[in-house]
Amino acid sequence: MIDSPYRQHLPVPASAPAVTLHEGNTPLLHSAYLSDVTRCDVWLKVEGANPTGSFKDRGMTVALTHAAADGAELVLCASTGNTSASAAAYAARAGIAAAVLIPEAGVAKGKLGQAVRYGARIVEIAGGFDDCLRIARDLAAHHPVALVNSVGNELRLAGQRTVAYEIVDVLGAAPDLHCLPVGNGGNITATWQGYRAYAGPSGLPRIWGFQASGADPFVRGEAVARPRTEASAIRVGSPATWEPALAARDESGGLIGSVTDDEIFQAYGLIARHDGVFAEPASAAGVAGLLKQHRAGAVPPGLRIVITLSGNGLKDPDASLRDGLASVHAGPESGSVARELGLR
Numbered sequence: 285m286i287d288s289p290y291r292q293h294l295p296v297p298a299s300a301p302a303v304t305l306h307e308g309n310t311p312l313l314h315s316a317y318l319s320d321v322t323r324c325d326v327w328l329k330v331e332g333a334n335p336t337g338s339f340k341d342r343g344m345t346v347a348l349t350h351a352a353a354d355g356a357e358l359v360l361c362a363s364t365g366n367t368s369a370s371a372a373a374y375a376a377r378a379g380i381a382a383a384v385l386i387p388e389a390g391v392a393k394g395k396l397g398q399a400v401r402y403g404a405r406i407v408e409i410a411g412g413f414d415d416c417l418r419i420a421r422d423l424a425a426h427h428p429v430a431l432v433n434s435v436g437n438e439l440r441l442a443g444q445r446t447v448a449y450e451i452v453d454v455l456g457a458a459p460d461l462h463c464l465p466v467g468n469g470g471n472i473t474a475t476w477q478g479y480r481a482y483a484g485p486s487g488l489p490r491i492w493g494f495q496a497s498g499a500d501p502f503v504r505g506e507a508v509a510r511p512r513t514e515a516s517a518i519r520v521g522s523p524a525t526w527e528p529a530l531a532a533r534d535e536s537g538g539l540i541g542s543v544t545d546d547e548i549f550q551a552y553g554l555i556a557r558h559d560g561v562f563a564e565p566a567s568a569a570g571v572a573g574l575l576k577q578h579r580a581g582a583v584p585p586g587l588r589i590v591i592t593l594s595g596n597g598l599k600d601p602d603a604s605l606r607d608g609l610a611s612v613h614a615g616p617e618s619g620s621v622a623r624e625l626g627l628r
């Protein structure tokens with residue numbers, strides 16, 4: 285992405301060598317299933333196809349290109365898992381050490397495994413994501429480290445805007461409506477800013493963001509002290525990007541709503557089964573939200589809709605097997621397997 289024509293839209297010095305894993309240019313898939321259900325034209329932006337499996341790579345390539353050009357010795361972030369996986373990978377690529385602060389027992393196994401293998405120093409904090417971010421900001425204020433959370437690093441959001449550029453280029457225009465999951469507020473902010481910068485003032489989409497109902501500070505209008513949701517990526521109670529996220533909602537004439545964990549997990553299953561796209565639970569919040577609004581009669585037919593699927597389902601194997609493994613057992617002969625499969 286940073287080595288693509290979009291580079292001219294990114295705040296990177298022309299002379300800086302790109303720290304890249306060839307992020308971006310992710311599939312925009314038409315969803316026959318969701319189009320049929322909603323009587324709309326629904327597209328899925330599959331951000332799990334990025335090199336570390338989430339949309340975070342779009343911002344991290346920009347942040348690490350700068351960090352490398354500045355001679356940074358240590359990059360630091362707080363994370364519910366995806367930012368840490370991405371920071372660790374791009375730091376490894378740049379030859380810079382990385383340290384990640386994560387909530388104790390709050391990160392999906394696949395993401396943790398990524399941080400381990402990319403060689404990051406991992407600090408599990410006895411607290412939630414909000415504690416991790418508070419500490420990361422404090423450390424960055426007093427020590428020579430490059431903070432690569434989107435707060436304190438506008439470069440991240442600048443990179444994340446490219447998702448909107450790609451959608452406009454593929455569809456030929458912005459959609460009528462864009463649905464996405466909301467945690468810390470960076471994704472909704474960057475997506476809206478991307479459309480505004482690239483699609484021009486006419487034909488901008490409404491932005492509908494969705495939070496888990498146990499972790500929905502934007503919906504309540506205040507921080508949630510103990511955010512709860514099985515969708516661990518968006519278990520954020522005190523979002524750092526507050527005003528710009530609300531601006532994205534209000535300027536676009538959109539909304540930020542909540543969906544229950546049951547609705548999230550139902551949507552998570554539906555897009556895998558009907559569209560063949562395995563996205564992590566938090567990623568399905570946008571799908572759950574669209575279906576909920578549709579049931580409430582708030583989605584007029586005929587709209588062109590894009591939904592961001594923010595991360596790859598492989599990151600969270602526990603979530604995928606939470607209802608058990610629906611398998612049968614057979615002896616090591618084809619006859620036995622044929623019987624189990626009911627083959628005649």
Ligand code: F0G
Nearest residue numbers: 363364366367467468469470471594595
């Ligand atoms: N979807 C996924 C898969 C995420 O990992 C995140 C955020 C979001 C959606 C929400 O985006 O925070 O910009 O509103 N993950 C952060 C992290 C918090 O640390 O990886 P947001």
